Amino acid sequence: MRPIPRHVLVPVDGSLHSMHAVAYAGRLASSVGARLTVLYVVLATSSEAMGMRGLERADIDAKLHAAAAPVFARADAQLDTVADLSTHGEVVRFGQPAAEIITAVGQLDVDLIVMGSRGLSPLKELLLGSVSEKVLRRAACPVMVVR
Amino acid sequence: MPSQPLQPKPRHLLVPFDGTDISLAAVDLASTLAKALVANLTIMHVVQDRSLTGSSLDEADDGLRLARIEALARPVLAKAFARLADLDTGVRAGEFIAVGEPADEVLQAIDDLNVDLLVLWRTKHSALGELFFGSTSDDLLDRAPCPVVVLK
Numbered sequence: 001m002r003p004i005p006r007h008v009l010v011p012v013d014g015s016l017h018s019m020h021a022v023a024y025a026g027r028l029a030s031s032v033g034a035r036l037t038v039l040y041v042v043l044a045t046s047s048e049a050m051g052m053r054g055l056e057r058a059d060i061d062a063k064l065h066a067a068a069a070p071v072f073a074r075a076d077a078q079l080d081t082v083a084d085l086s087t088h089g090e091v092v093r094f095g096q097p098a099a100e101i102i103t104a105v106g107q108l109d110v111d112l113i114v115m116g117s118r119g120l121s122p123l124k125e126l127l128l129g130s131v132s133e134k135v136l137r138r139a140a141c142p143v144m145v146v147r
Numbered sequence: 148m149p150s151q152p153l154q155p156k157p158r159h160l161l162v163p164f165d166g167t168d169i170s171l172a173a174v175d176l177a178s179t180l181a182k183a184l185v186a187n188l189t190i191m192h193v194v195q196d197r198s199l200t201g202s203s204l205d206e207a208d209d210g211l212r213l214a215r216i217e218a219l220a221r222p223v224l225a226k227a228f229a230r231l232a233d234l235d236t237g238v239r240a241g242e243f244i245a246v247g248e249p250a251d252e253v254l255q256a257i258d259d260l261n262v263d264l265l266v267l268w269r270t271k272h273s274a275l276g277e278l279f280f281g282s283t284s285d286d287l288l289d290r291a292p293c294p295v296v297v298l299k
Contacts, residue, residue: 028157117288140299143296
Protein backbone atom coordinates (compact mmCIF):
# COMPACT_ATOMS: atom_id res chain seq x y z
CA MET A 1 0.00 0.00 0.00
CA ARG A 2 1.18 3.51 -0.80
CA PRO A 3 0.35 5.43 2.36
CA ILE A 4 -0.25 8.80 0.71
CA PRO A 5 -2.88 8.56 -2.02
CA ARG A 6 -1.59 9.59 -5.47
CA HIS A 7 -4.77 9.00 -7.43
CA VAL A 8 -8.22 9.53 -5.93
CA LEU A 9 -11.32 8.18 -7.68
CA VAL A 10 -14.73 9.62 -6.93
CA PRO A 11 -17.64 7.71 -8.48
CA VAL A 12 -20.77 9.82 -9.00
CA ASP A 13 -24.38 8.98 -9.77
CA GLY A 14 -25.75 12.51 -9.85
CA SER A 15 -27.17 12.31 -6.31
CA LEU A 16 -26.61 15.01 -3.72
CA HIS A 17 -24.52 12.59 -1.68
CA SER A 18 -22.21 11.92 -4.60
CA MET A 19 -21.78 15.67 -5.23
CA HIS A 20 -20.78 16.14 -1.59
CA ALA A 21 -18.28 13.35 -2.10
CA VAL A 22 -16.86 15.21 -5.14
CA ALA A 23 -16.34 18.38 -3.11
CA TYR A 24 -14.74 16.46 -0.28
CA ALA A 25 -12.53 14.40 -2.61
CA GLY A 26 -11.45 17.56 -4.43
CA ARG A 27 -10.28 19.19 -1.23
CA LEU A 28 -8.58 16.02 -0.07
CA ALA A 29 -6.79 15.45 -3.40
CA SER A 30 -5.67 19.06 -3.48
CA SER A 31 -4.38 18.83 0.12
CA VAL A 32 -2.35 15.68 -0.43
CA GLY A 33 -1.27 16.57 -3.98
CA ALA A 34 -3.10 13.67 -5.59
CA ARG A 35 -4.75 13.40 -8.99
CA LEU A 36 -8.55 13.24 -9.03
CA THR A 37 -10.75 11.32 -11.42
CA VAL A 38 -14.54 11.53 -11.49
CA LEU A 39 -16.24 8.33 -12.69
CA TYR A 40 -19.79 8.06 -13.94
CA VAL A 41 -21.29 4.69 -14.78
CA VAL A 42 -24.23 4.65 -17.19
CA LEU A 43 -26.44 1.89 -15.82
CA ALA A 44 -26.81 -1.14 -18.06
CA THR A 45 -30.55 -0.94 -17.32
CA SER A 46 -30.94 2.77 -18.13
CA SER A 47 -32.96 4.21 -21.00
CA GLU A 48 -29.71 5.48 -22.55
CA ALA A 49 -28.38 1.91 -22.55
CA MET A 50 -31.56 0.56 -24.14
CA GLY A 51 -31.13 2.91 -27.07
CA MET A 52 -27.59 1.72 -27.74
CA ARG A 53 -28.38 -1.75 -29.02
CA GLY A 54 -26.91 -2.32 -32.46
CA LEU A 55 -25.01 0.98 -32.58
CA GLU A 56 -21.40 1.40 -33.72
CA ARG A 57 -18.74 1.72 -31.00
CA ALA A 58 -18.16 5.42 -31.72
CA ASP A 59 -21.89 6.11 -31.54
CA ILE A 60 -22.11 4.25 -28.23
CA ASP A 61 -19.23 6.32 -26.84
CA ALA A 62 -20.93 9.50 -27.97
CA LYS A 63 -24.16 8.44 -26.27
CA LEU A 64 -22.33 7.52 -23.05
CA HIS A 65 -20.60 10.89 -22.94
CA ALA A 66 -23.87 12.68 -23.65
CA ALA A 67 -25.47 10.79 -20.75
CA ALA A 68 -22.58 11.69 -18.45
CA ALA A 69 -22.29 15.37 -19.47
CA PRO A 70 -24.91 16.82 -17.07
CA VAL A 71 -23.45 14.91 -14.12
CA PHE A 72 -19.88 15.93 -14.99
CA ALA A 73 -21.04 19.55 -15.30
CA ARG A 74 -22.30 19.40 -11.71
CA ALA A 75 -19.07 17.79 -10.55
CA ASP A 76 -17.08 20.51 -12.35
CA ALA A 77 -19.09 23.18 -10.52
CA GLN A 78 -18.14 21.55 -7.20
CA LEU A 79 -14.48 21.34 -8.14
CA ASP A 80 -14.25 24.88 -9.56
CA THR A 81 -14.36 26.19 -6.00
CA VAL A 82 -11.46 24.02 -4.80
CA ALA A 83 -8.22 25.94 -4.67
CA ASP A 84 -4.99 24.34 -5.92
CA LEU A 85 -6.67 21.49 -7.76
CA SER A 86 -5.03 21.91 -11.15
CA THR A 87 -7.06 19.51 -13.26
CA HIS A 88 -9.21 16.46 -12.83
CA GLY A 89 -10.06 13.57 -15.09
CA GLU A 90 -13.50 12.39 -16.11
CA VAL A 91 -14.26 8.81 -17.09
CA VAL A 92 -17.54 7.32 -18.21
CA ARG A 93 -18.27 3.60 -18.19
CA PHE A 94 -21.25 1.44 -18.96
CA GLY A 95 -22.58 -1.45 -16.89
CA GLN A 96 -23.06 -2.30 -13.21
CA PRO A 97 -21.73 0.55 -11.03
CA ALA A 98 -19.90 -1.48 -8.38
CA ALA A 99 -18.23 -3.77 -10.91
CA GLU A 100 -17.19 -0.83 -13.12
CA ILE A 101 -15.77 1.06 -10.12
CA ILE A 102 -13.74 -1.99 -9.05
CA THR A 103 -12.43 -2.44 -12.61
CA ALA A 104 -11.54 1.24 -12.91
CA VAL A 105 -9.50 1.08 -9.69
CA GLY A 106 -7.19 -1.48 -11.28
CA GLN A 107 -7.09 0.10 -14.74
CA LEU A 108 -6.48 3.66 -13.55
CA ASP A 109 -4.09 2.73 -10.73
CA VAL A 110 -6.34 4.32 -8.11
CA ASP A 111 -5.25 4.17 -4.48
CA LEU A 112 -8.21 5.83 -2.75
CA ILE A 113 -11.92 5.80 -3.55
CA VAL A 114 -14.09 8.57 -2.10
CA MET A 115 -17.82 8.00 -2.32
CA GLY A 116 -21.13 9.03 -0.82
CA SER A 117 -22.66 6.82 1.84
CA ARG A 118 -25.71 6.33 -0.32
CA GLY A 119 -26.75 7.30 -3.78
CA LEU A 120 -29.92 7.19 -5.78
CA SER A 121 -31.10 3.90 -4.31
CA PRO A 122 -34.73 4.17 -3.17
CA LEU A 123 -34.04 1.98 -0.14
CA LYS A 124 -33.97 4.78 2.39
CA GLU A 125 -33.63 2.43 5.34
CA LEU A 126 -30.17 1.40 4.20
CA LEU A 127 -27.69 3.92 5.53
CA LEU A 128 -24.95 2.57 3.35
CA GLY A 129 -26.04 2.25 -0.26
CA SER A 130 -25.68 -1.07 -2.02
CA VAL A 131 -23.04 0.24 -4.44
CA SER A 132 -20.93 1.68 -1.60
CA GLU A 133 -21.35 -1.57 0.30
CA LYS A 134 -20.18 -3.67 -2.68
CA VAL A 135 -17.23 -1.36 -3.37
CA LEU A 136 -16.23 -1.50 0.30
CA ARG A 137 -16.25 -5.27 0.20
CA ARG A 138 -14.43 -5.72 -3.07
CA ALA A 139 -12.13 -2.76 -3.75
CA ALA A 140 -8.41 -3.44 -3.37
CA CYS A 141 -7.67 0.09 -2.10
CA PRO A 142 -8.95 2.10 0.89
CA VAL A 143 -12.48 3.46 0.54
CA MET A 144 -13.62 6.72 2.11
CA VAL A 145 -17.34 7.05 2.78
CA VAL A 146 -18.61 10.62 3.04
CA ARG A 147 -22.04 11.55 4.31
CA MET B 148 -26.49 21.53 -6.33
CA PRO B 149 -26.05 20.78 -2.67
CA SER B 150 -27.67 23.38 -0.45
CA GLN B 151 -25.02 22.91 2.23
CA PRO B 152 -21.63 24.62 1.94
CA LEU B 153 -18.63 22.52 0.90
CA GLN B 154 -17.39 20.31 3.67
CA PRO B 155 -14.13 21.49 5.13
CA LYS B 156 -10.99 19.40 5.10
CA PRO B 157 -10.57 16.97 8.00
CA ARG B 158 -9.03 18.62 11.07
CA HIS B 159 -8.97 15.73 13.53
CA LEU B 160 -8.42 12.11 12.56
CA LEU B 161 -9.20 9.20 14.88
CA VAL B 162 -7.78 5.71 14.38
CA PRO B 163 -8.93 2.91 16.67
CA PHE B 164 -6.07 0.49 17.31
CA ASP B 165 -6.11 -3.09 18.58
CA GLY B 166 -2.52 -4.17 17.95
CA THR B 167 -3.23 -6.27 14.83
CA ASP B 168 -1.17 -5.89 11.64
CA ILE B 169 -4.08 -4.33 9.78
CA SER B 170 -4.56 -1.80 12.57
CA LEU B 171 -0.85 -0.93 12.23
CA ALA B 172 -1.48 -0.31 8.53
CA ALA B 173 -4.36 1.94 9.57
CA VAL B 174 -1.92 3.93 11.74
CA ASP B 175 0.30 4.29 8.63
CA LEU B 176 -2.58 5.63 6.55
CA ALA B 177 -3.93 7.86 9.33
CA SER B 178 -0.56 9.43 10.10
CA THR B 179 0.36 10.12 6.47
CA LEU B 180 -3.08 11.62 5.86
CA ALA B 181 -2.81 13.69 9.06
CA LYS B 182 0.57 14.99 7.91
CA ALA B 183 -0.66 15.85 4.41
CA LEU B 184 -3.80 17.51 5.77
CA VAL B 185 -2.00 19.20 8.67
CA ALA B 186 -4.64 17.64 10.92
CA ASN B 187 -4.59 16.32 14.47
CA LEU B 188 -4.41 12.58 15.03
CA THR B 189 -5.65 10.55 17.97
CA ILE B 190 -4.89 6.86 18.39
CA MET B 191 -7.52 5.07 20.43
CA HIS B 192 -7.62 1.73 22.18
CA VAL B 193 -10.78 0.20 23.58
CA VAL B 194 -10.39 -2.20 26.48
CA GLN B 195 -13.17 -4.75 26.21
CA ASP B 196 -13.41 -5.97 29.75
CA ARG B 197 -16.89 -5.40 31.10
CA SER B 198 -15.74 -5.94 34.64
CA LEU B 199 -13.70 -2.74 34.31
CA THR B 200 -16.59 -0.47 33.30
CA GLY B 201 -18.46 1.81 35.65
CA SER B 202 -17.11 3.30 38.82
CA SER B 203 -17.16 2.46 42.47
CA LEU B 204 -17.86 4.56 45.52
CA ASP B 205 -14.68 3.14 46.97
CA GLU B 206 -11.76 5.28 45.78
CA ALA B 207 -9.24 2.50 46.33
CA ASP B 208 -11.31 0.21 44.10
CA ASP B 209 -11.47 2.88 41.43
CA GLY B 210 -7.70 3.31 41.55
CA LEU B 211 -7.18 -0.40 41.06
CA ARG B 212 -9.67 -0.44 38.21
CA LEU B 213 -7.93 2.43 36.41
CA ALA B 214 -4.53 0.79 36.97
CA ARG B 215 -5.87 -2.42 35.44
CA ILE B 216 -7.22 -0.53 32.40
CA GLU B 217 -3.86 1.20 31.94
CA ALA B 218 -2.01 -2.09 32.28
CA LEU B 219 -4.14 -3.57 29.50
CA ALA B 220 -4.07 -0.55 27.17
CA ARG B 221 -0.49 0.72 27.52
CA PRO B 222 1.33 -2.18 25.83
CA VAL B 223 -1.12 -2.06 22.90
CA LEU B 224 -0.84 1.70 22.41
CA ALA B 225 2.95 1.49 22.78
CA LYS B 226 2.97 -0.63 19.61
CA ALA B 227 1.09 2.09 17.71
CA PHE B 228 3.38 4.86 18.95
CA ALA B 229 6.48 2.80 18.10
CA ARG B 230 5.10 2.49 14.56
CA LEU B 231 4.46 6.23 14.45
CA ALA B 232 8.07 6.88 15.47
CA ASP B 233 9.31 4.44 12.78
CA LEU B 234 7.27 6.22 10.11
CA ASP B 235 9.06 9.43 10.99
CA THR B 236 6.34 11.65 9.54
CA GLY B 237 6.76 14.16 12.33
CA VAL B 238 3.11 13.71 13.24
CA ARG B 239 2.51 13.80 16.99
CA ALA B 240 -0.57 11.85 17.93
CA GLY B 241 -2.71 11.99 21.02
CA GLU B 242 -3.82 8.81 22.76
CA PHE B 243 -7.24 7.87 24.00
CA ILE B 244 -8.22 4.89 26.14
CA ALA B 245 -11.80 3.75 26.59
CA VAL B 246 -13.50 0.77 28.18
CA GLY B 247 -16.56 -0.93 26.76
CA GLU B 248 -18.08 -1.99 23.46
CA PRO B 249 -15.77 -0.78 20.63
CA ALA B 250 -18.33 0.77 18.26
CA ASP B 251 -20.09 2.66 21.08
CA GLU B 252 -16.80 3.90 22.52
CA VAL B 253 -15.50 5.06 19.13
CA LEU B 254 -18.74 6.96 18.49
CA GLN B 255 -18.46 8.60 21.88
CA ALA B 256 -14.84 9.56 21.17
CA ILE B 257 -15.82 11.09 17.80
CA ASP B 258 -18.26 13.29 19.68
CA ASP B 259 -16.00 14.11 22.64
CA LEU B 260 -12.92 14.89 20.54
CA ASN B 261 -14.69 16.58 17.59
CA VAL B 262 -13.29 14.00 15.19
CA ASP B 263 -14.08 14.66 11.53
CA LEU B 264 -12.41 11.67 9.86
CA LEU B 265 -12.45 8.13 11.20
CA VAL B 266 -9.83 5.68 9.91
CA LEU B 267 -11.02 2.07 10.06
CA TRP B 268 -10.13 -1.26 8.62
CA ARG B 269 -11.92 -4.39 7.62
CA THR B 270 -10.65 -7.92 7.88
CA LYS B 271 -12.04 -10.72 5.76
CA HIS B 272 -12.19 -13.09 8.71
CA SER B 273 -12.69 -12.44 12.37
CA ALA B 274 -9.86 -14.36 13.95
CA LEU B 275 -10.05 -14.99 17.65
CA GLY B 276 -8.74 -12.03 19.57
CA GLU B 277 -9.31 -9.51 16.80
CA LEU B 278 -11.31 -6.75 18.36
CA PHE B 279 -12.27 -4.88 15.24
CA PHE B 280 -13.62 -7.44 12.85
CA GLY B 281 -16.20 -6.79 10.16
CA SER B 282 -19.24 -6.21 12.33
CA THR B 283 -17.69 -3.36 14.34
CA SER B 284 -16.52 -1.75 11.13
CA ASP B 285 -19.98 -2.12 9.55
CA ASP B 286 -21.64 -0.77 12.67
CA LEU B 287 -19.39 2.31 12.67
CA LEU B 288 -19.89 2.87 8.93
CA ASP B 289 -23.61 3.02 9.56
CA ARG B 290 -23.48 5.14 12.69
CA ALA B 291 -20.47 7.46 12.42
CA PRO B 292 -21.52 11.09 11.93
CA CYS B 293 -18.29 11.91 10.06
CA PRO B 294 -16.55 10.57 6.93
CA VAL B 295 -14.95 7.16 7.38
CA VAL B 296 -12.01 5.77 5.44
CA VAL B 297 -11.77 2.00 5.45
CA LEU B 298 -8.49 0.24 4.86
CA LYS B 299 -8.53 -3.21 3.27
